[in-house]
Amino acid sequence: MNQEAVLRTFARAAEDAHAALTELDQRSGDGDFGDNLRGGLREAVARFDAGGTSAFGALGEVFLDEVGGTSGPLLGLLFTEIAQALDRGGSFGDGARAGLAAIQRVGEAQVGDRTLVDALSPAVDAFATGGFVAAAAAAKKGADHTAELRARMGRASYVGDRAKGEPDPGAVGIAVLFWAAATVESPDAAVEKPL
Amino acid sequence: MAPPFLPADGDPVPPALRGFARAHADLVELVEKPAHLVARDRDPARRVGLVSGGGSGHEPLHAGFLGRGMLDAVAPGKVFASPHNLQVLEASRRAAGPEGVLHVVKNYTGDRINFGIAAERLRLEGVEVRRVLVDDDLATESDETATGRRGTGATVVVEKLLGGAADTGLGLDELAALGAEFAAASRSLAVASRAQTSLHTGEPSFALDAGELEYGVGIHGERAQKSIDRPSTEALVSRLLDELVAGLPAGPSEVIAVVNGLGGTTLLELYGLHDLVLDGLAQRGLTVSAALVGTFVPALDMTGFSLTLTRLQPSWSAYWTAPAVTPALTVGAQP
Numbered sequence: 001m002n003q004e005a006v007l008r009t010f011a012r013a014a015e016d017a018h019a020a021l022t023e024l025d026q027r028s029g030d031g032d033f034g035d036n037l038r039g040g041l042r043e044a045v046a047r048f049d050a051g052g053t054s055a056f057g058a059l060g061e062v063f064l065d066e067v068g069g070t071s072g073p074l075l076g077l078l079f080t081e082i083a084q085a086l087d088r089g090g091s092f093g094d095g096a097r098a099g100l101a102a103i104q105r106v107g108e109a110q111v112g113d114r115t116l117v118d119a120l121s122p123a124v125d126a127f128a129t130g131g132f133v134a135a136a137a138a139a140k141k142g143a144d145h146t147a148e149l150r151a152r153m154g155r156a157s158y159v160g161d162r163a164k165g166e167p168d169p170g171a172v173g174i175a176v177l178f179w180a181a182a183t184v185e186s187p188d189a190a191v192e193k194p195l
Numbered sequence: 196m197a198p199p200f201l202p203a204d205g206d207p208v209p210p211a212l213r214g215f216a217r218a219h220a221d222l223v224e225l226v227e228k229p230a231h232l233v234a235r236d237r238d239p240a241r242r243v244g245l246v247s248g249g250g251s252g253h254e255p256l257h258a259g260f261l262g263r264g265m266l267d268a269v270a271p272g273k274v275f276a277s278p279h280n281l282q283v284l285e286a287s288r289r290a291a292g293p294e295g296v297l298h299v300v301k302n303y304t305g306d307r308i309n310f311g312i313a314a315e316r317l318r319l320e321g322v323e324v325r326r327v328l329v330d331d332d333l334a335t336e337s338d339e340t341a342t343g344r345r346g347t348g349a350t351v352v353v354e355k356l357l358g359g360a361a362d363t364g365l366g367l368d369e370l371a372a373l374g375a376e377f378a379a380a381s382r383s384l385a386v387a388s389r390a391q392t393s394l395h396t397g398e399p400s401f402a403l404d405a406g407e408l409e410y411g412v413g414i415h416g417e418r419a420q421k422s423i424d425r426p427s428t429e430a431l432v433s434r435l436l437d438e439l440v441a442g443l444p445a446g447p448s449e450v451i452a453v454v455n456g457l458g459g460t461t462l463l464e465l466y467g468l469h470d471l472v473l474d475g476l477a478q479r480g481l482t483v484s485a486a487l488v489g490t491f492v493p494a495l496d497m498t499g500f501s502l503t504l505t506r507l508q509p510s511w512s513a514y515w516t517a518p519a520v521t522p523a524l525t526v527g528a529q530p
């Protein structure tokens with residue numbers, strides 16, 4: 001797959017989504033998710049352009065080492081697993097599945113807890129049968145559905161039902177990643193953009 | 196209220212880490228970025244590196260227990276905040292033995308996640324990792340939350356026992372299973388008569404009247420679920436022991452007892468408390484076969500103390516008496 005194009009498309013989408021993600025996170029968290037995603041992607045593009053690493057390798061390093069919050073390093077685990085799967089000749093979906101497993105081992109969140117797992121888990125399942133386009137649609141559907149969920153994990157659990165009505169920003173971030181991947185890998189398909 | 200004695204500006208942790216490392220240069224080495232400390236010496240029989248860490252403000256935990264017989268590396272966070280996963284990763288890389296690394300983690304969400312992320316990164320590098328979760332605080336035992344009991348004073352007991360066990364050459368899985376047993380056999384309860392001084396305002400972090408005690412207090416300045424009218428010290432120890440003994444899982448009648456100061460409590464008080472604890476446990480049919488009295492897991496300068504009991508299996512005694520040479524705890528002969 002064209003990792004570089006996915007990285008650049010993802011980075012542009014994070015610029016576009018910054019204000020909306022910030023607003024979502026202010027409702028349920030500490031409001032830094034938009035900054036963290038955009039800042040991490042800018043840094044990852046710079047690190048990739050400096051050479052010596054794959055696009056997803058750069059994403060993994062930056063989000064694990066430098067991005068704040070809890071969700072930043074968790075996303076870093078996903079990016080690193082994707083990078084390693086691609087390095088081994090595996091698929092994006094293989095890496096995403098390994099990343100999901102790592103995130104769940106660390107964060108202990110299940111589907112339904114209103115976290116990024118609610119977008120990532122259905123996307124991983126959809127990828128196995130329908131590839132990039134199906135995965136992107138499943139991620140968006142999963143992210144949208146978090147609007148109806150009450151948080152059990154993460155900072156949003158402190159505000160209870162007050163976060164309901166709008167989706168979880170971390171889940172939306174995952175939907176943006178899968179949208180970027182589908183847009184690059186299946187340019188002729190109609191892929192609905194999250195947010 | 197007078198402010199604490201800290202450098203004029205900035206984070207108080209880095210200068211304290213430098214001072215600690217310079218004071219104990221024979222035992223520990225400091226790496227400043229990302230901040231972690233490594234023991235200079237370890238028993239050659241040890242096959243698993245022991246790594247701990249957590250927020251600062253609980254000194255001597257954890258760096259004070261670095262050294263032969265206890266911890267191999269630690270990752271100190273900012274005051275009352277989890278270390279970054281990169282600190283834990285670097286500490287673990289340095290500490291890893293031929294059979295990998297065992298993380299000793301106090302049960303707080305931030306610590307669990309950051310140690311967990313570091314563990315995933317270590318696995319990607321081919322380093323085997325297991326975790327022992329310390330969750331001894333009886334005051335936070337509840338069926339209603341998923342977070343479980345906090346990790347507090349039992350940490351020093353678990354770290355000492357694990358150090359002794361690791362030096363017998365146990366493998367990673369055996370050590371992780373033992374560590375889980377040590378933690379499961381331990382319960383603690385803490386009380387405070389004055390909150391710790393806020394490093395920002397110089398004032399107590401929460402207010403208590405002279406006749407009040409915070410009962411079941413945590414080690415990060417979080418309030419307890421209840422405040423009580425202050426009883427006599429004898430009656431207070433009796434009440435604490437009743438709850439602790441009732442809360443301990445079933446097991447042998449031999450225990451390790453820790454009387455731990457929360458930062459602003461004198462040794463004069465702590466030894467007097469220990470005298471009451473020993474008598475009280477004897478009355479309850481428990482034998483104290485080992486004890487620690489001092490300030491091991493404080494909350495900055497909080498005035499108060501915690502009691503920890505660990506039921507001691509006969510086979511664990513050797514782990515407790517095994518030699519240890521660390522800045523804050525020395526046991527037995529020099530190795």
